[in-house]
Amino acid sequence: MSDSYAIEMLGITKRFGNILANDNMDIRLKKGHILAICGENGAGKSTIMSILFGLYEPDSGIIKKDGVEVKISNPNDANKLRIGMVHQHFKLVDTFTVLQNIILGDETINQYTGPLNWFKKCFNWLNKNVLRIIDYKKAREEVSEIIERYGLQVDLDKKVKDISVEMQQKTEIIKMLYRKNDILIFDEPTAVLTEQEIQGFLEILRNLKREGKSIIFISHKLNEVFDVCDEITVIRQGKCVDTLEVKQTTKEAISALMVGRKVSMPIKKRHGECQGEVLRVEHLTMVDPLTKKTIVNDVSFNVRRGEIVTLAGIDGNGQREVIYGITGISKTQGGTILLNHQDISSFSTREKIKAGLAHIPEDRHKHGLVLDYSVSENAILDRYYEPEFSKFLLLNQRNIKRYVSGLMEKYDIRSSDDESTIVRSMSGGNQQKIIVGREIERDTDLLIAVQPTRGLDIGSIETIHNILLKQREQNKAILLVSLELDQVLSLSDRILVMYEGEIVGEFTPDQANRELLGLYMSGAKRDEVNAIKESEHE
Amino acid sequence: MNRIKMFFSSLLKKDAAKTVITSLWCALLGLIVGFLILLCINAQEAGYGMSSIMGNFLIFKNADNRLDYFGQTLAKAAPLIAMSLSILVCYKAGLFNLGASGQYSVAVLVISFMGAGANLPWWLVMVAAMIAGALWSMIAGALKVFFNVNEVISGIMLNWIALYLVNGILSANATVWDSTHSEAFTISGESNAHIPTIGLDKLFAGNSIVGLGMVLILVVAIAIFVLFKKTTIGYEIKAAGLNGDAADYAGISKVKNILIATAISGALAGFAASLNLQNGFTSWRLSSAPPLIGFQGISAAFLGGLHPIGVIFSSYFIEHVTEGGSMITDLGFAPEVASIITSVIIYLSGFVAFLKEMMRKSEIKEQLESISRIKGAGK
Numbered sequence: 001m002s003d004s005y006a007i008e009m010l011g012i013t014k015r016f017g018n019i020l021a022n023d024n025m026d027i028r029l030k031k032g033h034i035l036a037i038c039g040e041n042g043a044g045k046s047t048i049m050s051i052l053f054g055l056y057e058p059d060s061g062i063i064k065k066d067g068v069e070v071k072i073s074n075p076n077d078a079n080k081l082r083i084g085m086v087h088q089h090f091k092l093v094d095t096f097t098v099l100q101n102i103i104l105g106d107e108t109i110n111q112y113t114g115p116l117n118w119f120k121k122c123f124n125w126l127n128k129n130v131l132r133i134i135d136y137k138k139a140r141e142e143v144s145e146i147i148e149r150y151g152l153q154v155d156l157d158k159k160v161k162d163i164s165v166e167m168q169q170k171t172e173i174i175k176m177l178y179r180k181n182d183i184l185i186f187d188e189p190t191a192v193l194t195e196q197e198i199q200g201f202l203e204i205l206r207n208l209k210r211e212g213k214s215i216i217f218i219s220h221k222l223n224e225v226f227d228v229c230d231e232i233t234v235i236r237q238g239k240c241v242d243t244l245e246v247k248q249t250t251k252e253a254i255s256a257l258m259v260g261r262k263v264s265m266p267i268k269k270r271h272g273e274c275q276g277e278v279l280r281v282e283h284l285t286m287v288d289p290l291t292k293k294t295i296v297n298d299v300s301f302n303v304r305r306g307e308i309v310t311l312a313g314i315d316g317n318g319q320r321e322v323i324y325g326i327t328g329i330s331k332t333q334g335g336t337i338l339l340n341h342q343d344i345s346s347f348s349t350r351e352k353i354k355a356g357l358a359h360i361p362e363d364r365h366k367h368g369l370v371l372d373y374s375v376s377e378n379a380i381l382d383r384y385y386e387p388e389f390s391k392f393l394l395l396n397q398r399n400i401k402r403y404v405s406g407l408m409e410k411y412d413i414r415s416s417d418d419e420s421t422i423v424r425s426m427s428g429g430n431q432q433k434i435i436v437g438r439e440i441e442r443d444t445d446l447l448i449a450v451q452p453t454r455g456l457d458i459g460s461i462e463t464i465h466n467i468l469l470k471q472r473e474q475n476k477a478i479l480l481v482s483l484e485l486d487q488v489l490s491l492s493d494r495i496l497v498m499y500e501g502e503i504v505g506e507f508t509p510d511q512a513n514r515e516l517l518g519l520y521m522s523g524a525k526r527d528e529v530n531a532i533k534e535s536e537h538e
Numbered sequence: 539m540n541r542i543k544m545f546f547s548s549l550l551k552k553d554a555a556k557t558v559i560t561s562l563w564c565a566l567l568g569l570i571v572g573f574l575i576l577l578c579i580n581a582q583e584a585g586y587g588m589s590s591i592m593g594n595f596l597i598f599k600n601a602d603n604r605l606d607y608f609g610q611t612l613a614k615a616a617p618l619i620a621m622s623l624s625i626l627v628c629y630k631a632g633l634f635n636l637g638a639s640g641q642y643s644v645a646v647l648v649i650s651f652m653g654a655g656a657n658l659p660w661w662l663v664m665v666a667a668m669i670a671g672a673l674w675s676m677i678a679g680a681l682k683v684f685f686n687v688n689e690v691i692s693g694i695m696l697n698w699i700a701l702y703l704v705n706g707i708l709s710a711n712a713t714v715w716d717s718t719h720s721e722a723f724t725i726s727g728e729s730n731a732h733i734p735t736i737g738l739d740k741l742f743a744g745n746s747i748v749g750l751g752m753v754l755i756l757v758v759a760i761a762i763f764v765l766f767k768k769t770t771i772g773y774e775i776k777a778a779g780l781n782g783d784a785a786d787y788a789g790i791s792k793v794k795n796i797l798i799a800t801a802i803s804g805a806l807a808g809f810a811a812s813l814n815l816q817n818g819f820t821s822w823r824l825s826s827a828p829p830l831i832g833f834q835g836i837s838a839a840f841l842g843g844l845h846p847i848g849v850i851f852s853s854y855f856i857e858h859v860t861e862g863g864s865m866i867t868d869l870g871f872a873p874e875v876a877s878i879i880t881s882v883i884i885y886l887s888g889f890v891a892f893l894k895e896m897m898r899k900s901e902i903k904e905q906l907e908s909i910s911r912i913k914g915a916g917k
Contacts, residue, residue, distance in 0.1 A: 367787040370781040373780065
């Protein structure tokens, strides 16, 4: 009986425009087991799980639950089949309490149990169908019982906006258990947690398994996967490559399956010397306009020619805001920013760009591209006014076309209709290459890159890594923000760790390792840091 | 035969072709619904009513009459074209110009005083009307960029402010107000403020409301087309409209471009007023509702696929139907039947995007099928 399947997804195919996200995929989850779905970013993990949860309908393929074919066309169907999912970005109402969030959509309704039979009938019918007065007392009892049973300690009366990410995740888990879901899907649950919190989370998973839940755990972090899972299904480029039992395989084997070839993180150390300061940030302070909380607190550092300086840290510790402050997306409350010894703090964005600031933004859809513009329109977005591309308000289409087709060739940007392809229809990797190409071709002294490889396939990641390293060789200054420790360790010349808006540690890659960075990133350790380094040769 | 088929299917894949097809569908469906309504009101005369709506000037037997009314329809389509261009420019900047009526009204005020009152040269009056419309429109634009007030709300409120402002000021000034007819003085054919006919009236059986305005509006439509196709101004406006964050990040000021777009848009609404009043056809009447043309402009803009050249045709179509509608009153129909048809078209024009999406989907389905066929053949 232990070998029977809780969920079988057979021959699932899903296409978005020209992109085949899932190609004839088979996923089988055994009852009471934890199945890991591993794959690089963009391999199709989230898509197939969204199909199981009813967010997308597959173009073809069938889903079976307990051996019976089912149709899941929306999350309500999934809910009825007791399939629950914790998304990468939590689906909680910030201004509701934890308890309200847990029961939302599945509220326990008050039952009148007093005398007068006809009144009881009327009232209960009315309340069930119209009034829907919530029985918080009963709901609280039910939720508390779940908390006890699974050891998920949360404060039910706090508002979600006031609790930590870890607590929010627990809230999501309780939400699934409250709905008596027995198939639980976790989409990259540990991405937002610190090393210490991850251990706690894995313990919760083991508890859930002990209670007989079947779990799908999406991750690309093999340490965790090998820690708790029973089987691993490896996905690559929308296809299921293999499904293996954890006990009979190794991390190296899985990792090789995931990328399709040997992984090579280029660790190319700098050979030259850092000559001349390009960017100098002094006492940068920023305040969140809504909450009035200080999000960047007196941050100072510099970036010199020929070095890659990385701001590392867990998401949301002020790295993003530092970059927003430097590039001019957000207002700063204090501090100076010097670019090539010129104070650019009060410059407009256009002036900053002209002064020599190139920026690969974190959110390429929001800040990097106009998605409904073509490749060529996007490729000139921050330089269309240059005499090469326009004269007397008229765009010089011929020059633009020549420049863009050169750019597409040089950066290997692929599209269906050459320069006139609408960017929205292109893959993430090609979209990112447009931005990278656009910014690097401006040939500025400073390049700021925020998570430049987020959500890209391994080929594009390598291309972008090589481009960054080449820029360093050409004596450019590079400021990188990354959440991925492997990237941080392999590319940086200096690592600055940020925690709660401050720089709490500075390392060279030789000094640093995952565990040490983890301690600083989670706030367990901190140093006094002077991150402004003099040039080795002025 | 196959090549012709190939040609058409490749043509169908073009976005512009899809827009044209869906717009034609909307127009056709609008007419069908209109016909059904005519059938409900008066089944016997419905056929004749519909043919006069569709035929408009063609129902006249006399050739001169035909030309005269054809000229009138053309001349009345011109301001509508300007109005739909006004909607279109704002739309490209990501804004919905529901305040076009107000901008039009303010321009009417300027035209009445400078044209009918002071008898100034037509081009001066026209430019002043455009400036007035632009300034009025920029109020909503400024509220949007500096205080994040929704332009739809402020536009609607400015419509009413403009309406009562114009009603009040005009009716209180004897120099511009004809109190016996309770309307503003019309600009006469001999007036300096009358747009020259440049001999075009001769082509339309001496209908003097046809004139230079017809040429100007075509020039303006082409200018707007060029603006968005070829110039950095249009490039900036569209970038700011499609993705304001990315525009800001690239150093394209969202504030500047919204103000520019609202100014151009308001100027076009003012231009519409100028085309409507400076040909001596009509003038401002006391009214309790903002001028209808501002809203007809919206339907014309959408029916025209939000394309500067497309709106020329859609505006003419709407004007054609409206004019035709005014001819069926003696059959026992209200002229508003034409309004019903255009309203149905407005609703359907919202479906232009939807229908396009349907066409795209069926295309993908075809692709998938052909892929699976190829795969199947491989096995």
